[in-house]
Amino acid sequence: MIVEANTVRFDSISLDSGATLAPVDVAYETYGRLNASKSNAILVLHAFSGDAHAAGISHETGKPGWWDNMIGPGKAFDTNKYFMICSNVLGGCRGTTGPGSVNPAAGCPYAMSFPVITIGDMVRVQRMLIDWFGIPRLLSVTGGSMGGMQALEWAVSFPDRVVSAIPIACTTRHSAQQIAFNEVGRQAIMADPDWNNGDYYSGKPPARGLAVARMVGHITFMSDDSMREKFGRRLRGKETFGFDFDVDFEVESYLRYRGSEFVTRFDANSYLYITKAMDYFDLTNGHGSLAAAFERTEARFLVISFSSDWLYPSYQSQEIVRALRARNCDVAYVELESNYGHDAFLVDVAEQTDLIRGFLASTVEKAP
Amino acid sequence: MSGQPARKQAFVRELLGRSDYAIIGDIVEPGARVLDLGCGEGELLEWLAQNKGVEARGVEISGAKVQRAIARGVSVYQGDIDQGLADYPDGAFDYVILSQTLQETHRPRKVLREMLRVGRRVIVAFPNFGHWRVRLSMLVSGGAPRTKLFPYEWYESPNIHFLTVLDFEALAAVEGLVVERRYFLAGRRKVTLFPNLLAEVAVFQVSAAG
Numbered sequence: 001m002i003v004e005a006n007t008v009r010f011d012s013i014s015l016d017s018g019a020t021l022a023p024v025d026v027a028y029e030t031y032g033r034l035n036a037s038k039s040n041a042i043l044v045l046h047a048f049s050g051d052a053h054a055a056g057i058s059h060e061t062g063k064p065g066w067w068d069n070m071i072g073p074g075k076a077f078d079t080n081k082y083f084m085i086c087s088n089v090l091g092g093c094r095g096t097t098g099p100g101s102v103n104p105a106a107g108c109p110y111a112m113s114f115p116v117i118t119i120g121d122m123v124r125v126q127r128m129l130i131d132w133f134g135i136p137r138l139l140s141v142t143g144g145s146m147g148g149m150q151a152l153e154w155a156v157s158f159p160d161r162v163v164s165a166i167p168i169a170c171t172t173r174h175s176a177q178q179i180a181f182n183e184v185g186r187q188a189i190m191a192d193p194d195w196n197n198g199d200y201y202s203g204k205p206p207a208r209g210l211a212v213a214r215m216v217g218h219i220t221f222m223s224d225d226s227m228r229e230k231f232g233r234r235l236r237g238k239e240t241f242g243f244d245f246d247v248d249f250e251v252e253s254y255l256r257y258r259g260s261e262f263v264t265r266f267d268a269n270s271y272l273y274i275t276k277a278m279d280y281f282d283l284t285n286g287h288g289s290l291a292a293a294f295e296r297t298e299a300r301f302l303v304i305s306f307s308s309d310w311l312y313p314s315y316q317s318q319e320i321v322r323a324l325r326a327r328n329c330d331v332a333y334v335e336l337e338s339n340y341g342h343d344a345f346l347v348d349v350a351e352q353t354d355l356i357r358g359f360l361a362s363t364v365e366k367a368p
Numbered sequence: 369m370s371g372q373p374a375r376k377q378a379f380v381r382e383l384l385g386r387s388d389y390a391i392i393g394d395i396v397e398p399g400a401r402v403l404d405l406g407c408g409e410g411e412l413l414e415w416l417a418q419n420k421g422v423e424a425r426g427v428e429i430s431g432a433k434v435q436r437a438i439a440r441g442v443s444v445y446q447g448d449i450d451q452g453l454a455d456y457p458d459g460a461f462d463y464v465i466l467s468q469t470l471q472e473t474h475r476p477r478k479v480l481r482e483m484l485r486v487g488r489r490v491i492v493a494f495p496n497f498g499h500w501r502v503r504l505s506m507l508v509s510g511g512a513p514r515t516k517l518f519p520y521e522w523y524e525s526p527n528i529h530f531l532t533v534l535d536f537e538a539l540a541a542v543e544g545l546v547v548e549r550r551y552f553l554a555g556r557r558k559v560t561l562f563p564n565l566l567a568e569v570a571v572f573q574v575s576a577a578g
Binding site for chain 2: 129193300302320322325326327328330332333334335336337351354355356359361362365
């Protein structure tokens with residue numbers, strides 16, 4: 001399945017901060033075919049560092065999408081049945097307008113003049129895209145991690161536009177620990193002299209700071225078990241310690257590789273803006289309580305968490321489920337056993353496939 | 369309960385291989401809101417949804433069973449029955465079903481009260497510890513009884529609260545519950561006489577008084 005990226009431009013958007021952004025470009029990909037009644041559309045929402053290329057082989061890069069094992073003919077999100085849409089989030093750096101985009105009023109990249117954005121802003125941009133497609137109601141909204149937060153935001157902000165939601169390994173609001181890890185990442189970037197107050201687009205990007213931020217991220221994505229299994233204390237290409245500060249351990253090599261690979265595809269300022277949006281996210285904002293937030297929600301829910309995920313622990317998913325049950329909403333929940341930590345939502349395909357396939361089929365059956 | 373001795377009436381059919389399911393399947397009205405506690409892989413809920421158009425929900429502690437239930441399209445929540453009902457609002461369901469699980473709960477009385485809070489009617493099916501085979505097994509062996517119905521060694525049994533037909537009737541009386549229906553089964557046969565001695569499985573439908 002060779003897929004192509006598309007971009008659509010919207011005139012402007014009013015943001016939660018009060019600022020207005022104009023224009024807004026949105027990069028997106030689609031898989032499968034929209035049916036005549038436009039009732040088979042599913043919006044896939046990517047995680048922090050993801051992009052619109054969720055499935056298939058990119059025409060441009062030849063690389064598979066980030067959830068290619070879940071989306072495609074016969075897969076969990078069966079493109080023979082469903083029309084899948086994935087777009088890059090607002091503030092991103094993969095085709096949708098973000099701090100690295102050129103500000104038409106200034107003729108140079110926004111950098112730190114880019115307005116602070118929220119998960120709610122991201123979702124409103126996605127709604128513009130769904131309106132543009134002429135889709136009245138999404139059969140489902142789904143994603144893991146930050147993608148799950150957007151799915152929740154969709155169900156709360158636009159209850160009449162979603163039939164079902166599948167939030168995976170996520171939360172209704174960041175805990176102190178989650179904010180703390182994001183702040184370490186931001187500080188690593190801002191401590192890099194190359195960051196230059198965000199003004200680096202004509203020179204050298206803050207690659208060292210961004211790489212360190214990503215290294216911290218990768219630690220939080222894995223579990224103690226999976227790190228022990230994958231690396232243990234194995235040395236990298238040597239029999240004894242080097243007695244210097246080059247790479248000794250496999251795990252050091254892995255993190256350095258991940259860090260340096262990340263800087264080739266991600267913008268440091270996007271890192272700042274998107275992590276801030278995640279930290280600001282609180283589904284109870286403006287509602288008082290979680291149950292009140294779900295007051296108008298009619299959607300069915302499938303909530304999934306993973307036993308070894310300590311970045312988005314199961315208790316956070318259970319909070320979602322409890323609030324939905326208090327509203328007597330239709331909600332299914334399971335904690336899948338996994339060793340992979342937060343990464344599990346990208347890795348544990350077989351278990352999620354059965355769940356999602358069954359959930360979607362029954363959602364279609366029940367849909368009015 | 370008609371208690372008719374006629375031979376045709378003496379047998380209940382099976383639903384998904386179980387007689388208590390067949391009884392529950394008959395009781396529940398079309399379109400009802402049903403919560404099944406300890407729903408396993410959701411077979412009964414799936415049947416009720418497909419054949420009676422009920423709004424089906426389940427609670428099950430085993431993650432593997434929850435996975436299979438969700439895969440068959442049933443909305444099941446992975447959780448503990450002893451704690452799991454607190455979130456539901458009062459009167460959220462028409463029927464709350466507890467099939468062959470009451471004897472496995474830590475606090476059966478609290479569970480029963482919670483069921484009656486969240487549901488208008490409660491259907492409880494349980495293995496009758498007063499059955500003559502259980503009594504005989506204990507009398508003869510002098511050890512914890514092992515029968516077809518209670519096949520476990522005492523140290524491996526999930527059953528932690530043994531109750532009989534009489535015990536349940538007594539609890540219903542103490543709690544001031546209205547017993548709306550009662551069915552007694554031995555295999556696929558309906559038991560009409562001496563249920564506390566002859567019934568292997570009892571099915572009660574109760575509601576709160578008033």
